[in-house]
Each structure stands twice: as C-alpha cells, then as structure tokens.
Amino acid sequence: MRSGARARNHPAFWAFLVHRLSGILLAAYLPVHFWVLGMALHHAAGLDAFLRWTDQPLVKFGEWGLVLMLAAHLAGGLRLLALEFLPWRDWQKSLAAAAAGAALVVSLAFALAL
Amino acid sequence: MIYAVHSGLGAAQILARTQGSLVWLAFYGVFLLAVVVHVPIGLRAVLSEWLGWRGRSRDAALAAFALALAGLGGRAILGVFG
C-alpha cells in the first residue's frame, strides 16, 4: 500500500520538491548554457543572433525563471546544510520559509536589473 | 549575474568582460568544477528514486553526462576567455 498525497502535505516536503525540481531543470539547462557560450568560439555571429533572440519578453521571462530556479535550489541547499550541520532546533519550517524568501529576493533583484 | 545583466549581454559586451580576465576564469572555472561534481550526484538520486534506474548502467550514464558537461563547459571557457 502506498501513502497518499495527503501525507505529504507539509512544508518540509514542499521544500524537498522545490529543491529537486529546480535541480532537474537546472541540470537540463546547463548543457544549453555552455553550448551557447561555446558558440563565441566558432560562431560569433551565431552568438549575436542568439542573444538578439533572447531579447524577446518570453525569453526574458524564461531567464527570470531560471534565476528563480537557481536561487531556490541554492537557498534549499543552504537550508539542508544548516539542518544537517548546525545543532538541531525545531524551527525547520521557518528555515524553509526563509529559504523561499531568499530565493524570491534574489530573483526579484534579477528581474529589476533587466 | 546581476552584474552581467547590468553591463550588457551583447556578444561584444560579454567578451569584453571575459576575454583575458583571470578573475572571470577563476570564478567560472570553480563554477564548472562544482557543476561537474554536483549535478551527477544530484541526478543519481533522482534516477534511482523516480525512474528506478540503479546499478552500473546508471552510474556509467551519469559519468558520461559529467564528461559532456566538462567538455561543453571547457569549450565555453575557451570560447569566452581565450
């Protein structure tokens, strides 16, 4: 018998899910990122064309999403390191919230920079 | 990233910041090393837990992915620093 979705309905599980999903998305994105930068070596004109393409609002939104993923993954990772290496306290939910907040702040800063 | 976005994202602007910059090289080199080590370790758990993929074939696939990342990243560094 499997535990239901109702059993997973608490903050620490959501923190795990965000951490895992953001990690997967970042892992999928990284080869693309390296490929694009590598274009500078052989296809400078291609790189410029690609960068012009990224000026579109939809792509900008996607970039913002990527920064959000990075901030969320980093914040979630720091939360785990704190949980595992600092003395245990029972306020891990606040830690999850703080991590989420930090992620949002960084992404907003990025969005404002655009 | 915020610095990069402010300074401009055209090819010429990117290259102006990175070409010959040892600071950038050190920064991006460490980033690449971290990525090549961390990403496969993270994916390992995802593959075994959500896809049921365990054993040598999974680890071999992850090693190949790590090499691909290292290759692509190295090429990016060459293209943008050198």
Add this chain to the structure above:
Amino acid sequence: MSVLRVRVWRGAEQGAYQAFEVPRQASQTVLDVVTYIQRALDPTLAYRFACRVGMCGSCAMTVNGIARWTCRTHVDKVAADGVLEIGPLANLPMVRDLVADMREFFDKWARAKGRFSGTRTRAEDFARVAPHSAARRDVDAAIECIGCGVCYSSCDVVAWNPDYLGPAALNRAWTLLRDERDGTRTARLHAVAGEAGCHACHTHMSCTERCPKHIAPTAGIAGLKRELARAALHGEL
C-alpha cells in the same frame, strides 16, 4: 444517530476496499470502528491491536491516506464528512486486510545495528551517565520509539528505495551512537552510511510530522550524517 461510511481494505496486494456502514458514537476512535465491523458486521476482518490506549503502537494503520495509531485517532478528527478509508500500513507487504508484515521493518532495524552491545561485565561498577550531557540529551529525545512503523510507513524514500533502512532504524542507531556505554561505534557507522543509510534521507520530514511519540527521526538522521562526516575527516572510517 448518524452513520459513518467506511471503506476497509480486504485481501492483500490483490484486494479491494469493502464498504461498511458503522453507527457513529461520541468520542469514537478509528479502532472502535474497526472493532465494531469485525464484531458486528464481518468476523473475517483481520486487524492488529493490543493495549488500545496509545502505548504499544500495534494498531497503526493508514487512515484516509495517513499513517496513524487508530486507538488514538478520534473519528471526529479525520472523518469530518462522515467518510473513512482504512488500510494497512503503507510501504510494507500485506498479510491480510489491515495487517501488514512488519518483518522487513525489524530486519532493517537489525541491519542498522540497532542493538545495544555493552562493554562492561557484571564484575564492574555501573556506568555513570550524566543525564544532562549533550550526548544523553540527544538519546533522551529519541529513545521513546516503540517500533510502531508509522514513520516507516510515511516515508517516501522508503517507498522509492527498497534498500533504505528507514527513519526508525536510523533513529535507533543514532540513540546507540550517542550512548557512551555502547561499544560498536565503527561497525554502526558503516551500517548507517551510504545509499541504503542516512545519506538516502532527503529531509522530507514526514517521519517527524507523523510520529505519534513526537520523536524527530530527521534530527537523528542529520546527526548520523554529521557523525559520518566527522568520522570520515578523522580517518575513522
């Protein structure tokens, strides 16, 4: 007198929910409901219980998708709309109906070296353990586990990774690691390390969320990770 609509798992892995109607009572617990069904409606229903007062953990079952002690779960709390779904504990093979096979739960306990092994003999004096030492406080926070299986049943990593030792076994290993009288530190560290051990825990904290004794296995597992890192750095492993 209102009526509860109860669906109860019958059979084993091949099985189905069977519907019953149970008269609702004041201060009724889920165990009361199961007992009523077996006594008044269907004597072939198999289920476990013992103390029925929240001390033994035998009556643990899945109630509306969540692992609970049925003797300590008031119907009012979980069946607001008059509907109850009861099944055996998750993540364990089924014996029959509401009875889960607990053997792998206890086998993993043993694999995690969840057993005390002393170093003194009867010829020596008692060990003197300072009750307020950091180590003893860690043990006290986690020692009340009665092996009910609710945490194991609530853990998604247990569901996703068949080798994972699980929160209860690792929690017990933690209490023994912090027990200054125990003599199998290195063997235990080896037992709890790795893909089947504490490193498979992803801090979902469902175990801590659901433990009826309010133990936090996540804390113990975090402690194990810390101890392993320390031991690895010191060349102990």
